[in-house]
Amino acid sequence: MPTPLEIVIRSAKEQYGTVPLDNNDRIAVEAYLKAPDDADAHLLGILGGIQMSEFIQVNVQNEWNATENAFWKKIESKENAGDLDKPDGWGPSITLDLIANALP
Amino acid sequence: MLSLVSERVASVATSASRPRTMLLTALMLVGIGTIVQADPVLSPADALPAATDTSNATAATNATTNSATAAQSDLASAPPDVSKLIGQFVNWDFGAGYLRDLQKNGKDASYYLVQQNGKQMAASGSPFVNTDVVAPQTLPVPQSDKKSYQLTIQKGTAQLSGGLIEAYATSNIPLFREVATAVGKALQLKDFREFRGTLAVNSTTDFKSTVWQGGLETPALHPLQFLNAGANNGVNAMNWTFLSVLNENQDSTGNTQRNVGLFSYRSSLGRGFRPVSTDTPLTPAETNELVAKVTASAIQTSEDKCIESGVYDYGKLKTYADSIDRSSKDQALISIRFLVRNISSTKIDTKDKWESALKDYVATRYSTVHLTQSTIEAWIDSTGWYQFTGPSTNNNRFSNLMSANLRYYLTPNKGANSSWILLRYENGIERATPTVYNDYLTLSTGFAFN
Numbered sequence: 346m347p348t349p350l351e352i353v354i355r356s357a358k359e360q361y362g363t364v365p366l367d368n369n370d371r372i373a374v375e376a377y378l379k380a381p382d383d384a385d386a387h388l389l390g391i392l393g394g395i396q397m398s399e400f401i402q403v404n405v406q407n408e409w410n411a412t413e414n415a416f417w418k419k420i421e422s423k424e425n426a427g428d429l430d431k432p433d434g435w436g437p438s439i440t441l442d443l444i445a446n447a448l449p
Numbered sequence: 450m451l452s453l454v455s456e457r458v459a460s461v462a463t464s465a466s467r468p469r470t471m472l473l474t475a476l477m478l479v480g481i482g483t484i485v486q487a488d489p490v491l492s493p494a495d496a497l498p499a500a501t502d503t504s505n506a507t508a509a510t511n512a513t514t515n516s517a518t519a520a521q522s523d524l525a526s527a528p529p530d531v532s533k534l535i536g537q538f539v540n541w542d543f544g545a546g547y548l549r550d551l552q553k554n555g556k557d558a559s560y561y562l563v564q565q566n567g568k569q570m571a572a573s574g575s576p577f578v579n580t581d582v583v584a585p586q587t588l589p590v591p592q593s594d595k596k597s598y599q600l601t602i603q604k605g606t607a608q609l610s611g612g613l614i615e616a617y618a619t620s621n622i623p624l625f626r627e628v629a630t631a632v633g634k635a636l637q638l639k640d641f642r643e644f645r646g647t648l649a650v651n652s653t654t655d656f657k658s659t660v661w662q663g664g665l666e667t668p669a670l671h672p673l674q675f676l677n678a679g680a681n682n683g684v685n686a687m688n689w690t691f692l693s694v695l696n697e698n699q700d701s702t703g704n705t706q707r708n709v710g711l712f713s714y715r716s717s718l719g720r721g722f723r724p725v726s727t728d729t730p731l732t733p734a735e736t737n738e739l740v741a742k743v744t745a746s747a748i749q750t751s752e753d754k755c756i757e758s759g760v761y762d763y764g765k766l767k768t769y770a771d772s773i774d775r776s777s778k779d780q781a782l783i784s785i786r787f788l789v790r791n792i793s794s795t796k797i798d799t800k801d802k803w804e805s806a807l808k809d810y811v812a813t814r815y816s817t818v819h820l821t822q823s824t825i826e827a828w829i830d831s832t833g834w835y836q837f838t839g840p841s842t843n844n845n846r847f848s849n850l851m852s853a854n855l856r857y858y859l860t861p862n863k864g865a866n867s868s869w870i871l872l873r874y875e876n877g878i879e880r881a882t883p884t885v886y887n888d889y890l891t892l893s894t895g896f897a898f899n
Contacts, residue, residue, distance in 0.1 A: 350791040362671040363687045366724045367820040371682065382793050386806035390813025393787055396821045402687050403719035403826045405865060415668065433776050438821065442787040442814070447775050 347423070349445035350392060351381045356419040357400045360412060365399035393442030401437060409437040424448050541565050546871075546893030548574075555889070602654070614652045644668070647693060651881075659700050664711075666693030673718055687828075690716035697839075709839030713880070719828025719854075724820035725861045736816045744811045746781035748804055761800035784811050822865055826856045834880055842883040850877035850887065866897045 347355070354374060358364060364374045373391040377384055384392075398405045413435070421429055432439065432447035545561035560574025600616045645666050652659040669689040677683040693713050700706040731739065755766035770789035773782045788810045789797070797803045833849025852875040859868040871893045878886055 348791040350787075360669055360689075361687050362669075362674055362677060362689060363685055364682050366685065366721050366823065370819060371685065375682070384792060385796060386788060386792060386810035387813050389788060389791055390810045391817055393810075393814050394817055394819050396819060398821045399724070399819065400687075402721035402823055403828045405822075408687070408717075412669070430776075433778070442783060445791065446773075446777075446783055446786050449775070 348381060349424075349448040350389070350441060351377075352420060352423045352448065353441055353444045354378065354392070356416060356423060357397065360416045360419055361400045361408075363400050363402060365395055366402045367399055370395050370399055393440060393445075395441050396438050397441075397444075398437040405437045420444070420448070541898045542866075542895070543897075544893060544895035546891055549890045549892075551888045551890060552886070560893075614650070614654055616650045647695070659698075661698040662695050662711075664693050664695030666691050684720060686718055686720040688716075688718045690714060707839055709841075710837045711834045712837060713832070713834040715830075715832045717828060717830050719826065721823025721826050723824035723861075725822055725824060726818050726820050727822045727862055727864050728818070730818055731816075739815050740808075740812045743780045743784060743815065744808050746779075747784050747807050747811065750781055751785050751803070751807070752800075756800065761803065763794055763798055763803075766797075766803065767794070780815075784814065822858070822861045824858050824861045826858075827854070829853045832880070833877075843878065845878075848878040848880075848883060850875070850879050852876075868894075868896045870894050 354377065358378075364371045370391065373388060374395070377388060377392055397409065401408045417429075417431055421427070426449050429447065429449070432443050434443055542564045543562070546559065548558045548560070550556055550558070558574050560572075562572040563570045564572075600614075602614050645668065647662070647664055647666050649662040650659065651662075669691065671688055672690055673686070673688040675683075676688065677685055691714065695711040695713060697709045697711055698706065699709070751766060751769065754769040755762050757765075767789055770786050773786040775786075777783060777786070784807065788807060792806065797806050829851065831849060831851045833847065835847045837846075852873055854871065854873045856869050856871045858865065859870070861867075871891075873891045873893070874889075875891075876888050878884075
Protein backbone atom coordinates (compact mmCIF):
# COMPACT_ATOMS: atom_id res chain seq x y z
CA MET A 346 0.00 0.00 0.00
CA PRO A 347 1.71 3.22 -1.11
CA THR A 348 1.95 6.07 1.36
CA PRO A 349 0.16 9.38 0.58
CA LEU A 350 3.50 10.99 -0.23
CA GLU A 351 4.42 8.22 -2.63
CA ILE A 352 1.09 8.65 -4.41
CA VAL A 353 1.71 12.38 -4.79
CA ILE A 354 5.27 12.06 -6.05
CA ARG A 355 4.50 9.29 -8.52
CA SER A 356 1.52 11.27 -9.82
CA ALA A 357 3.69 14.35 -10.32
CA LYS A 358 6.32 12.33 -12.14
CA GLU A 359 3.70 10.78 -14.40
CA GLN A 360 2.01 14.10 -15.11
CA TYR A 361 5.09 16.16 -15.91
CA GLY A 362 7.64 13.47 -16.72
CA THR A 363 10.18 15.04 -14.41
CA VAL A 364 11.70 15.02 -10.96
CA PRO A 365 12.60 18.31 -9.19
CA LEU A 366 15.02 20.62 -10.93
CA ASP A 367 17.10 21.34 -7.85
CA ASN A 368 19.84 18.78 -7.42
CA ASN A 369 19.37 18.06 -3.72
CA ASP A 370 15.62 17.67 -4.06
CA ARG A 371 16.05 15.47 -7.14
CA ILE A 372 18.38 13.15 -5.23
CA ALA A 373 15.89 13.00 -2.33
CA VAL A 374 13.04 12.07 -4.68
CA GLU A 375 15.13 9.43 -6.44
CA ALA A 376 16.13 7.84 -3.14
CA TYR A 377 12.54 7.87 -1.93
CA LEU A 378 11.08 6.31 -5.07
CA LYS A 379 13.63 3.51 -4.95
CA ALA A 380 12.73 2.53 -1.38
CA PRO A 381 9.82 4.50 0.09
CA ASP A 382 9.64 2.26 3.15
CA ASP A 383 13.22 3.14 4.04
CA ALA A 384 12.49 6.87 4.28
CA ASP A 385 13.52 8.32 7.60
CA ALA A 386 12.33 11.52 9.22
CA HIS A 387 15.17 13.55 7.73
CA LEU A 388 14.35 12.49 4.17
CA LEU A 389 10.66 13.10 4.73
CA GLY A 390 11.52 16.56 6.01
CA ILE A 391 13.22 17.39 2.71
CA LEU A 392 10.45 15.87 0.60
CA GLY A 393 7.64 17.52 2.56
CA GLY A 394 8.88 21.01 1.71
CA ILE A 395 9.33 20.51 -2.03
CA GLN A 396 7.01 22.66 -4.12
CA MET A 397 5.20 21.52 -7.26
CA SER A 398 6.89 24.26 -9.28
CA GLU A 399 10.13 22.27 -8.99
CA PHE A 400 8.62 19.47 -11.04
CA ILE A 401 7.17 21.82 -13.67
CA GLN A 402 10.31 23.92 -14.20
CA VAL A 403 9.15 25.88 -17.27
CA ASN A 404 6.29 28.34 -17.73
CA VAL A 405 5.23 27.22 -14.30
CA GLN A 406 1.96 29.07 -13.77
CA ASN A 407 0.73 28.35 -17.29
CA GLU A 408 1.54 24.69 -17.09
CA TRP A 409 -0.04 24.47 -13.66
CA ASN A 410 -3.24 26.12 -14.88
CA ALA A 411 -3.47 23.73 -17.77
CA THR A 412 -2.60 20.52 -15.95
CA GLU A 413 -3.55 20.84 -12.29
CA ASN A 414 -6.90 19.14 -12.73
CA ALA A 415 -5.40 16.20 -14.61
CA PHE A 416 -2.72 15.98 -11.91
CA TRP A 417 -5.35 15.87 -9.18
CA LYS A 418 -7.35 13.25 -11.09
CA LYS A 419 -4.21 11.16 -11.23
CA ILE A 420 -3.81 11.40 -7.46
CA GLU A 421 -7.47 10.54 -6.91
CA SER A 422 -7.30 7.51 -9.17
CA LYS A 423 -4.21 6.21 -7.35
CA GLU A 424 -5.83 6.86 -4.00
CA ASN A 425 -8.97 5.10 -5.26
CA ALA A 426 -11.17 7.14 -2.94
CA GLY A 427 -13.48 8.93 -5.36
CA ASP A 428 -13.70 12.72 -5.49
CA LEU A 429 -11.50 14.54 -3.00
CA ASP A 430 -11.25 18.21 -2.13
CA LYS A 431 -8.10 19.91 -3.29
CA PRO A 432 -6.07 21.20 -0.34
CA ASP A 433 -5.88 24.82 0.74
CA GLY A 434 -3.04 26.60 -0.99
CA TRP A 435 -3.55 24.52 -4.14
CA GLY A 436 -1.21 26.10 -6.68
CA PRO A 437 2.25 25.65 -8.16
CA SER A 438 3.92 26.67 -4.89
CA ILE A 439 2.02 24.16 -2.77
CA THR A 440 4.31 21.79 -0.89
CA LEU A 441 4.16 18.01 -1.11
CA ASP A 442 3.29 17.61 2.58
CA LEU A 443 0.14 19.68 2.16
CA ILE A 444 -0.95 17.65 -0.87
CA ALA A 445 -0.22 14.37 0.91
CA ASN A 446 -2.11 15.51 4.00
CA ALA A 447 -5.19 16.19 1.85
CA LEU A 448 -5.54 12.49 1.13
CA PRO A 449 -7.79 10.44 3.43
CA MET B 450 -7.92 37.19 -19.21
CA LEU B 451 -10.75 37.97 -21.59
CA SER B 452 -9.05 41.02 -22.94
CA LEU B 453 -5.87 39.08 -23.52
CA VAL B 454 -7.59 36.35 -25.47
CA SER B 455 -9.64 38.93 -27.27
CA GLU B 456 -6.60 40.73 -28.55
CA ARG B 457 -5.02 37.51 -29.58
CA VAL B 458 -7.95 36.65 -31.81
CA ALA B 459 -8.37 40.18 -33.06
CA SER B 460 -4.79 40.19 -34.14
CA VAL B 461 -5.38 37.52 -36.72
CA ALA B 462 -6.85 40.05 -39.08
CA THR B 463 -4.38 42.80 -38.27
CA SER B 464 -1.00 41.16 -38.16
CA ALA B 465 2.21 43.20 -38.25
CA SER B 466 0.64 46.58 -37.66
CA ARG B 467 2.22 49.90 -36.67
CA PRO B 468 5.95 49.37 -36.71
CA ARG B 469 7.87 51.06 -33.92
CA THR B 470 11.38 50.91 -32.60
CA MET B 471 12.87 49.46 -29.45
CA LEU B 472 13.24 52.99 -28.15
CA LEU B 473 9.75 52.44 -26.84
CA THR B 474 11.24 50.26 -24.18
CA ALA B 475 13.22 53.09 -22.70
CA LEU B 476 10.41 55.59 -23.25
CA MET B 477 7.91 53.41 -21.47
CA LEU B 478 10.22 52.85 -18.54
CA VAL B 479 10.32 56.59 -18.03
CA GLY B 480 6.59 56.71 -18.62
CA ILE B 481 5.91 54.35 -15.74
CA GLY B 482 7.16 56.87 -13.28
CA THR B 483 4.94 59.57 -14.69
CA ILE B 484 1.86 57.39 -14.63
CA VAL B 485 2.47 56.27 -11.09
CA GLN B 486 2.86 59.77 -9.79
CA ALA B 487 -0.20 60.97 -11.65
CA ASP B 488 -2.47 58.48 -9.85
CA PRO B 489 -5.48 60.68 -9.02
CA VAL B 490 -6.41 58.55 -6.00
CA LEU B 491 -3.46 59.84 -4.00
CA SER B 492 -3.50 63.10 -2.15
CA PRO B 493 -0.25 65.09 -1.80
CA ALA B 494 0.06 63.85 1.77
CA ASP B 495 -0.34 60.26 0.65
CA ALA B 496 2.33 60.74 -1.98
CA LEU B 497 5.01 61.69 0.53
CA PRO B 498 6.38 58.20 1.23
CA ALA B 499 7.05 57.77 -2.48
CA ALA B 500 9.91 60.23 -2.15
CA THR B 501 11.87 57.48 -0.47
CA ASP B 502 11.51 55.23 -3.51
CA THR B 503 14.89 55.79 -5.09
CA SER B 504 14.07 53.50 -7.98
CA ASN B 505 11.63 56.02 -9.37
CA ALA B 506 13.32 59.31 -10.10
CA THR B 507 10.21 60.97 -11.50
CA ALA B 508 8.11 60.06 -8.52
CA ALA B 509 10.79 61.28 -6.17
CA THR B 510 11.05 64.65 -7.88
CA ASN B 511 7.33 65.24 -7.95
CA ALA B 512 6.90 64.10 -4.37
CA THR B 513 9.53 66.60 -3.26
CA THR B 514 7.45 69.33 -4.83
CA ASN B 515 4.53 68.24 -2.72
CA SER B 516 6.54 67.83 0.47
CA ALA B 517 5.71 71.22 2.00
CA THR B 518 1.98 70.54 1.87
CA ALA B 519 2.51 66.97 2.98
CA ALA B 520 4.63 67.97 5.97
CA GLN B 521 1.89 70.24 7.26
CA SER B 522 -0.76 67.58 7.09
CA ASP B 523 1.59 65.08 8.71
CA LEU B 524 1.80 67.28 11.79
CA ALA B 525 -1.93 67.20 12.24
CA SER B 526 -2.72 63.62 11.32
CA ALA B 527 -1.51 60.07 11.69
CA PRO B 528 0.97 58.90 9.06
CA PRO B 529 -0.60 57.27 6.02
CA ASP B 530 -0.81 53.49 5.78
CA VAL B 531 2.42 52.80 3.94
CA SER B 532 1.56 49.23 3.04
CA LYS B 533 -1.64 50.46 1.44
CA LEU B 534 0.30 53.04 -0.53
CA ILE B 535 2.82 50.47 -1.68
CA GLY B 536 -0.03 48.39 -2.99
CA GLN B 537 -1.36 51.33 -4.94
CA PHE B 538 2.00 52.34 -6.24
CA VAL B 539 3.75 49.22 -7.31
CA ASN B 540 1.24 46.81 -8.80
CA TRP B 541 2.18 47.60 -12.35
CA ASP B 542 3.18 45.43 -15.27
CA PHE B 543 5.09 46.68 -18.24
CA GLY B 544 6.28 44.88 -21.34
CA ALA B 545 7.64 45.75 -24.74
CA GLY B 546 9.21 43.98 -27.65
CA TYR B 547 10.10 43.83 -31.29
CA LEU B 548 9.02 41.38 -33.97
CA ARG B 549 11.12 40.45 -36.96
CA ASP B 550 8.95 38.91 -39.67
CA LEU B 551 11.10 36.42 -41.55
CA GLN B 552 8.78 36.02 -44.53
CA LYS B 553 9.48 37.70 -47.84
CA ASN B 554 7.73 41.07 -47.81
CA GLY B 555 6.93 40.54 -44.12
CA LYS B 556 6.57 43.60 -41.94
CA ASP B 557 8.45 44.06 -38.70
CA ALA B 558 6.55 45.42 -35.74
CA SER B 559 6.99 46.58 -32.19
CA TYR B 560 4.56 46.24 -29.32
CA TYR B 561 4.09 47.26 -25.73
CA LEU B 562 1.70 46.84 -22.86
CA VAL B 563 1.13 48.67 -19.59
CA GLN B 564 -1.34 47.34 -17.05
CA GLN B 565 -2.25 48.10 -13.47
CA ASN B 566 -3.69 45.45 -11.18
CA GLY B 567 -4.28 43.33 -14.27
CA LYS B 568 -6.22 46.07 -16.03
CA GLN B 569 -4.79 47.16 -19.35
CA MET B 570 -3.82 50.84 -19.35
CA ALA B 571 -2.07 51.11 -22.70
CA ALA B 572 -1.10 48.65 -25.41
CA SER B 573 -0.11 48.49 -29.02
CA GLY B 574 0.90 45.88 -31.54
CA SER B 575 -1.20 42.81 -30.72
CA PRO B 576 -1.07 39.81 -30.90
CA PHE B 577 2.47 39.46 -29.66
CA VAL B 578 1.92 41.77 -26.76
CA ASN B 579 -0.34 39.12 -25.19
CA THR B 580 1.87 36.12 -25.41
CA ASP B 581 5.28 37.64 -25.01
CA VAL B 582 5.25 40.61 -22.70
CA VAL B 583 2.61 39.87 -20.08
CA ALA B 584 3.88 38.55 -16.76
CA PRO B 585 4.07 34.76 -17.07
CA GLN B 586 1.48 34.01 -14.42
CA THR B 587 -1.14 36.13 -16.17
CA LEU B 588 -0.76 34.52 -19.58
CA PRO B 589 -3.76 32.69 -20.96
CA VAL B 590 -3.60 28.93 -21.17
CA PRO B 591 -0.67 28.01 -23.41
CA GLN B 592 -1.38 26.86 -26.90
CA SER B 593 -0.18 23.38 -26.11
CA ASP B 594 -2.57 22.38 -23.38
CA LYS B 595 -6.05 23.21 -22.13
CA LYS B 596 -7.93 23.73 -18.93
CA SER B 597 -10.78 21.37 -18.16
CA TYR B 598 -13.38 23.97 -19.04
CA GLN B 599 -13.23 27.44 -20.50
CA LEU B 600 -15.72 29.94 -21.88
CA THR B 601 -14.52 33.10 -23.58
CA ILE B 602 -16.77 35.84 -24.93
CA GLN B 603 -14.97 38.49 -26.91
CA LYS B 604 -16.41 41.82 -27.86
CA GLY B 605 -15.35 43.85 -30.87
CA THR B 606 -13.26 41.11 -32.40
CA ALA B 607 -15.26 40.15 -35.48
CA GLN B 608 -15.91 42.65 -38.24
CA LEU B 609 -19.43 41.48 -39.15
CA SER B 610 -20.96 40.17 -35.95
CA GLY B 611 -19.03 42.27 -33.44
CA GLY B 612 -17.75 39.42 -31.31
CA LEU B 613 -16.72 35.83 -30.84
CA ILE B 614 -17.67 33.07 -28.42
CA GLU B 615 -15.31 30.26 -27.63
CA ALA B 616 -16.00 27.38 -25.28
CA TYR B 617 -14.41 24.05 -24.71
CA ALA B 618 -14.36 21.23 -22.23
CA THR B 619 -12.16 18.22 -21.63
CA SER B 620 -13.12 15.51 -19.21
CA ASN B 621 -12.59 11.87 -18.54
CA ILE B 622 -15.26 9.62 -19.98
CA PRO B 623 -15.90 6.58 -17.75
CA LEU B 624 -16.80 4.19 -20.60
CA PHE B 625 -13.66 4.96 -22.55
CA ARG B 626 -11.64 4.84 -19.36
CA GLU B 627 -12.79 1.28 -18.74
CA VAL B 628 -12.07 0.18 -22.30
CA ALA B 629 -8.76 1.98 -22.32
CA THR B 630 -7.82 0.44 -18.98
CA ALA B 631 -8.35 -3.02 -20.42
CA VAL B 632 -6.36 -2.17 -23.54
CA GLY B 633 -3.69 -0.47 -21.49
CA LYS B 634 -3.32 -3.47 -19.20
CA ALA B 635 -3.12 -5.85 -22.14
CA LEU B 636 -0.45 -3.72 -23.75
CA GLN B 637 1.12 -2.70 -20.44
CA LEU B 638 0.63 0.94 -21.38
CA LYS B 639 -0.74 2.48 -18.21
CA ASP B 640 -0.91 5.97 -19.72
CA PHE B 641 -3.81 4.89 -21.91
CA ARG B 642 -6.13 4.47 -18.94
CA GLU B 643 -7.49 7.96 -18.94
CA PHE B 644 -8.75 9.09 -22.31
CA ARG B 645 -10.48 12.45 -22.20
CA GLY B 646 -13.51 13.54 -24.17
CA THR B 647 -13.28 16.98 -25.73
CA LEU B 648 -15.91 19.36 -26.97
CA ALA B 649 -15.27 22.81 -28.40
CA VAL B 650 -17.53 25.45 -29.87
CA ASN B 651 -16.42 28.56 -31.70
CA SER B 652 -18.99 31.01 -32.96
CA THR B 653 -19.60 34.61 -33.81
CA THR B 654 -21.91 36.26 -31.32
CA ASP B 655 -24.71 36.30 -33.91
CA PHE B 656 -24.27 32.51 -34.34
CA LYS B 657 -24.13 32.87 -38.14
CA SER B 658 -20.72 31.30 -38.33
CA THR B 659 -20.00 28.36 -36.04
CA VAL B 660 -17.51 25.55 -35.67
CA TRP B 661 -18.25 22.51 -33.49
CA GLN B 662 -15.50 20.12 -32.63
CA GLY B 663 -15.75 16.94 -30.60
CA GLY B 664 -13.60 13.90 -30.04
CA LEU B 665 -11.28 12.00 -27.80
CA GLU B 666 -7.79 12.68 -26.60
CA THR B 667 -5.20 10.80 -24.66
CA PRO B 668 -3.91 11.86 -21.24
CA ALA B 669 -0.40 13.27 -21.08
CA LEU B 670 1.97 10.93 -22.87
CA HIS B 671 5.74 11.14 -22.59
CA PRO B 672 7.19 9.97 -25.90
CA LEU B 673 10.48 11.72 -25.13
CA GLN B 674 10.82 10.21 -21.68
CA PHE B 675 13.89 8.33 -22.83
CA LEU B 676 15.65 11.68 -22.54
CA ASN B 677 15.05 11.46 -18.80
CA ALA B 678 16.35 7.92 -18.41
CA GLY B 679 19.70 6.94 -17.00
CA ALA B 680 21.89 8.44 -14.33
CA ASN B 681 20.56 11.59 -12.68
CA ASN B 682 17.34 11.26 -14.65
CA GLY B 683 19.02 12.19 -17.92
CA VAL B 684 18.25 15.75 -18.94
CA ASN B 685 15.20 15.80 -16.62
CA ALA B 686 13.10 17.77 -19.12
CA MET B 687 9.38 18.29 -18.79
CA ASN B 688 7.77 16.69 -21.80
CA TRP B 689 4.26 15.70 -22.72
CA THR B 690 2.09 15.09 -25.75
CA PHE B 691 -1.64 14.84 -26.22
CA LEU B 692 -3.04 13.03 -29.24
CA SER B 693 -6.65 13.36 -30.30
CA VAL B 694 -9.10 12.38 -32.98
CA LEU B 695 -11.83 14.88 -33.76
CA ASN B 696 -14.80 15.56 -35.94
CA GLU B 697 -15.21 19.19 -36.86
CA ASN B 698 -18.43 20.68 -38.17
CA GLN B 699 -18.02 24.02 -39.92
CA ASP B 700 -21.03 26.22 -40.70
CA SER B 701 -20.16 29.66 -41.93
CA THR B 702 -22.20 32.45 -43.51
CA GLY B 703 -22.57 31.93 -47.24
CA ASN B 704 -20.86 28.53 -47.22
CA THR B 705 -22.16 25.02 -47.23
CA GLN B 706 -22.03 23.19 -43.94
CA ARG B 707 -19.29 20.57 -43.91
CA ASN B 708 -17.67 17.99 -41.67
CA VAL B 709 -13.99 17.21 -41.51
CA GLY B 710 -12.11 14.55 -39.59
CA LEU B 711 -8.88 15.44 -37.84
CA PHE B 712 -6.02 13.82 -36.03
CA SER B 713 -4.29 16.42 -33.90
CA TYR B 714 -1.51 16.70 -31.37
CA ARG B 715 -0.24 19.15 -28.77
CA SER B 716 3.18 18.74 -27.29
CA SER B 717 5.78 20.50 -25.20
CA LEU B 718 9.39 19.92 -24.30
CA GLY B 719 11.20 22.18 -21.88
CA ARG B 720 13.69 22.53 -19.10
CA GLY B 721 14.65 25.08 -16.51
CA PHE B 722 18.19 25.94 -15.52
CA ARG B 723 19.88 27.49 -12.51
CA PRO B 724 17.09 27.28 -9.93
CA VAL B 725 16.98 29.82 -7.13
CA SER B 726 14.85 30.21 -4.04
CA THR B 727 12.08 32.78 -4.09
CA ASP B 728 11.59 32.60 -0.34
CA THR B 729 13.40 34.91 2.00
CA PRO B 730 15.43 32.49 4.12
CA LEU B 731 14.95 32.61 7.86
CA THR B 732 17.92 33.57 9.96
CA PRO B 733 19.44 30.70 11.96
CA ALA B 734 17.94 32.15 15.12
CA GLU B 735 14.50 32.40 13.53
CA THR B 736 14.81 28.85 12.21
CA ASN B 737 15.77 27.51 15.63
CA GLU B 738 12.91 29.33 17.25
CA LEU B 739 10.38 28.00 14.75
CA VAL B 740 11.67 24.44 14.96
CA ALA B 741 11.66 24.49 18.76
CA LYS B 742 8.14 25.87 18.84
CA VAL B 743 6.66 23.44 16.31
CA THR B 744 8.47 20.45 17.77
CA ALA B 745 7.43 21.19 21.34
CA SER B 746 3.84 21.68 20.28
CA ALA B 747 3.80 18.51 18.14
CA ILE B 748 5.35 16.35 20.85
CA GLN B 749 3.02 17.66 23.52
CA THR B 750 -0.08 17.28 21.34
CA SER B 751 0.72 13.80 20.09
CA GLU B 752 1.77 12.49 23.49
CA ASP B 753 -1.46 13.68 24.98
CA LYS B 754 -3.19 11.43 22.47
CA CYS B 755 -1.06 8.31 22.37
CA ILE B 756 0.62 7.96 25.74
CA GLU B 757 -1.42 6.86 28.70
CA SER B 758 0.10 6.20 32.11
CA GLY B 759 3.54 6.59 30.56
CA VAL B 760 2.95 3.82 28.02
CA TYR B 761 3.51 4.69 24.37
CA ASP B 762 0.95 3.24 21.92
CA TYR B 763 1.79 3.47 18.22
CA GLY B 764 -1.70 2.33 17.22
CA LYS B 765 -3.21 5.29 19.04
CA LEU B 766 -0.70 7.62 17.45
CA LYS B 767 -1.64 6.35 13.98
CA THR B 768 -5.35 6.69 14.71
CA TYR B 769 -4.81 10.20 16.01
CA ALA B 770 -2.69 11.22 12.99
CA ASP B 771 -5.38 9.95 10.62
CA SER B 772 -8.03 11.92 12.49
CA ILE B 773 -6.27 15.28 12.18
CA ASP B 774 -8.19 17.67 9.95
CA ARG B 775 -6.78 17.41 6.43
CA SER B 776 -7.03 21.16 5.93
CA SER B 777 -5.39 22.07 9.23
CA LYS B 778 -3.00 25.01 9.03
CA ASP B 779 -1.36 24.24 12.36
CA GLN B 780 2.26 23.40 11.56
CA ALA B 781 2.50 20.98 14.48
CA LEU B 782 -0.59 19.05 13.39
CA ILE B 783 0.52 19.08 9.72
CA SER B 784 3.87 17.65 10.83
CA ILE B 785 2.32 14.89 12.93
CA ARG B 786 -0.11 13.81 10.22
CA PHE B 787 2.48 13.86 7.46
CA LEU B 788 5.23 12.11 9.39
CA VAL B 789 3.16 9.32 10.92
CA ARG B 790 1.36 8.49 7.67
CA ASN B 791 4.50 8.39 5.54
CA ILE B 792 7.09 6.73 7.73
CA SER B 793 7.42 3.04 8.49
CA SER B 794 6.00 2.15 11.92
CA THR B 795 9.23 0.34 12.78
CA LYS B 796 11.04 3.68 12.80
CA ILE B 797 8.79 5.15 15.47
CA ASP B 798 7.80 2.20 17.62
CA THR B 799 8.91 3.70 20.92
CA LYS B 800 8.37 7.01 22.63
CA ASP B 801 12.01 8.00 22.24
CA LYS B 802 12.04 7.14 18.55
CA TRP B 803 8.86 9.14 18.00
CA GLU B 804 10.24 12.23 19.69
CA SER B 805 13.55 11.92 17.88
CA ALA B 806 11.87 11.45 14.49
CA LEU B 807 9.57 14.37 15.10
CA LYS B 808 12.44 16.69 15.99
CA ASP B 809 14.46 15.51 13.00
CA TYR B 810 11.51 15.91 10.64
CA VAL B 811 10.53 19.40 11.80
CA ALA B 812 14.12 20.64 11.87
CA THR B 813 14.69 19.47 8.29
CA ARG B 814 11.30 20.55 6.98
CA TYR B 815 11.57 24.12 8.20
CA SER B 816 15.26 24.78 7.77
CA THR B 817 15.81 23.35 4.28
CA VAL B 818 15.87 25.96 1.51
CA HIS B 819 14.05 24.78 -1.60
CA LEU B 820 14.88 26.21 -5.01
CA THR B 821 11.71 26.94 -6.91
CA GLN B 822 12.32 29.42 -9.72
CA SER B 823 14.45 28.83 -12.79
CA THR B 824 16.77 31.60 -13.95
CA ILE B 825 16.62 30.35 -17.54
CA GLU B 826 13.76 28.51 -19.21
CA ALA B 827 14.01 26.87 -22.62
CA TRP B 828 11.03 25.17 -24.19
CA ILE B 829 9.43 24.18 -27.45
CA ASP B 830 5.69 23.97 -28.01
CA SER B 831 4.13 22.39 -31.05
CA THR B 832 0.58 21.81 -32.21
CA GLY B 833 -0.65 20.31 -35.45
CA TRP B 834 -3.38 18.44 -37.24
CA TYR B 835 -3.86 15.98 -40.04
CA GLN B 836 -7.16 16.23 -41.90
CA PHE B 837 -8.22 12.77 -43.00
CA THR B 838 -11.70 13.57 -44.33
CA GLY B 839 -13.41 16.55 -45.94
CA PRO B 840 -12.08 19.41 -48.05
CA SER B 841 -8.93 21.03 -46.73
CA THR B 842 -9.02 24.73 -45.90
CA ASN B 843 -5.46 25.46 -46.91
CA ASN B 844 -4.81 22.66 -49.43
CA ASN B 845 -2.55 20.88 -46.94
CA ARG B 846 -3.66 17.73 -45.20
CA PHE B 847 -1.06 18.27 -42.49
CA SER B 848 -0.26 21.62 -40.89
CA ASN B 849 1.40 22.56 -37.64
CA LEU B 850 2.72 25.42 -35.56
CA MET B 851 5.95 25.36 -33.60
CA SER B 852 7.42 27.88 -31.20
CA ALA B 853 10.86 27.77 -29.60
CA ASN B 854 11.31 29.95 -26.54
CA LEU B 855 14.19 31.07 -24.39
CA ARG B 856 13.44 33.18 -21.33
CA TYR B 857 15.95 34.73 -18.97
CA TYR B 858 14.79 36.06 -15.63
CA LEU B 859 16.73 39.11 -14.54
CA THR B 860 15.60 38.83 -10.91
CA PRO B 861 14.51 35.21 -10.47
CA ASN B 862 14.63 35.37 -6.69
CA LYS B 863 11.71 37.79 -6.81
CA GLY B 864 9.54 35.29 -8.67
CA ALA B 865 8.53 34.52 -12.21
CA ASN B 866 6.71 37.80 -12.77
CA SER B 867 9.39 40.29 -11.81
CA SER B 868 11.54 40.90 -14.88
CA TRP B 869 12.55 38.84 -17.85
CA ILE B 870 13.73 38.79 -21.44
CA LEU B 871 12.05 36.39 -23.86
CA LEU B 872 13.33 35.32 -27.26
CA ARG B 873 10.77 33.41 -29.31
CA TYR B 874 10.77 31.89 -32.76
CA GLU B 875 7.44 30.84 -34.20
CA ASN B 876 6.82 29.02 -37.43
CA GLY B 877 3.79 27.42 -39.04
CA ILE B 878 0.03 27.58 -39.13
CA GLU B 879 -2.47 27.81 -36.28
CA ARG B 880 -5.68 25.77 -36.46
CA ALA B 881 -7.81 28.83 -35.72
CA THR B 882 -6.38 30.60 -38.78
CA PRO B 883 -5.47 27.85 -41.25
CA THR B 884 -4.73 30.24 -44.10
CA VAL B 885 -2.24 32.43 -42.20
CA TYR B 886 1.41 31.35 -42.27
CA ASN B 887 3.62 32.57 -39.42
CA ASP B 888 7.38 32.82 -39.54
CA TYR B 889 8.82 35.33 -37.14
CA LEU B 890 11.27 36.04 -34.37
CA THR B 891 10.40 38.18 -31.36
CA LEU B 892 12.45 39.71 -28.61
CA SER B 893 10.44 40.89 -25.63
CA THR B 894 11.01 42.16 -22.16
CA GLY B 895 8.71 42.51 -19.19
CA PHE B 896 8.84 44.17 -15.79
CA ALA B 897 6.38 43.88 -12.94
CA PHE B 898 6.27 46.14 -9.89
CA ASN B 899 4.37 44.09 -7.35
